[in-house]
């Protein structure tokens with residue numbers, strides 16, 4: 001019986017094997033918890049917690065409780081990851097309309113939410129991170145510094161977000177927006193790609209300083225270099241799909257299998273309508289989704 005991460009209510013996913021080390025990180029005796037290279041960074045970014053204890057424990061500790069939740073208006077996926085032992089948890093891409101649902105679930109599961117993390121400044125919905133800060137005291141909002149948005153904590157490429165014995169590695173993956181990041185679980189078994197890479201698609205690049213060429217290189221260099229069996233969890237899906245893998249997208253994604261030149265041509269000719277909520281969502285998300293943002 002495996003004791004790895006799974007998606008309750010969706011499907012069981014066995015913990016996959018140890019993958020390649022995250023660039024800039026070293027791996028601790030093959031158990032899959034990378035530590036930031038001391039030459040690069042010796043201390044966690046102020047506000048981000050250091051890993052508990054002196055290192056990874058037995059494999060039985062590698063049991064976060066990832067859960068994929070859906071917000072139907074913007075077709076957004078929110079992910080809850082927690083450490084069974086310490087009960088520390090984080091949410092990726094919470095949505096304002098479903099923040100109360102997510103807070104309730106966190107409480108029901110006996111978890112302690114440390115962070116409400118955003119993959120980027122969304123244009124199609126207002127982030128739930130502002131509301132979660134008030135619903136769950138102790139929770140901090142997090143987004144990349146390059147997003148330009150206000151938050152309690154700002155991330156740079158290579159930063160680790162620790163929760164219990166686990167960590168999410170921050171990989172800058174700009175192109176959809178300049179501040180987009182992908183979060184990779186420390187054993188490289190799953191990646192939360194935001195809008196950089198969707199299932200058989202990708203985020204648009206025609207607003208918010210998007211750049212198709214930059215997105216192409218981000219996906220190929222930061223996501224497609226992960227192990228083929230690494231699970232891909234996007235920020236959205238409009239067709240009811242829930243998960244993919246690096247190998248699937250590397251070989252089947254109709255856009256990202258093109259040459260860079262062809263990809264740019266396709267992205268420049270999508271002619272999509274403006275997202276309905278963009279004029280409300282972007283200004284609100286620049287304030288972390290709250291009227292009284294953190295300083």
Ligand SMILES: [Fe+2]
Nearest residue numbers: 122123195203
């Ligand atoms: Fe987006």
